[in-house]
Amino acid sequence: MAIVERATRLWVPGPAATLPLMPASMDLRAFDEMFRSAGVLHRWTAAPRVVVQSRVLQFTSISDVDYTTLAQTWAGDR
Numbered sequence: 001m002a003i004v005e006r007a008t009r010l011w012v013p014g015p016a017a018t019l020p021l022m023p024a025s026m027d028l029r030a031f032d033e034m035f036r037s038a039g040v041l042h043r044w045t046a047a048p049r050v051v052v053q054s055r056v057l058q059f060t061s062i063s064d065v066d067y068t069t070l071a072q073t074w075a076g077d078r
Contacts, residue, residue, distance in 0.1 A: 010017050022031070035042050054074045057067040
């Protein structure tokens with residue numbers, strides 16, 4: 001089974017340390033939607049590929065869920 005390593009630093013001796021795996025502010029509903037399907041937790045074993053979209057969308061309304069892509073693209077240095 002592959003793992004993703006994480007590192008943290010502690011001052012020893014010091015007060016008792018708690019190392020949470022998820023912050024208390026974590027939105028568990030969003031987490032479940034993103035990482036669980038049919039009750040099974042899916043874990044990444046490597047960092048996901050990053051895809052940067054450079055197409056420009058036409059904005060019409062804040063409530064729209066669909067947008068039209070324009071011929072224009074963003075410059076690569078942004």
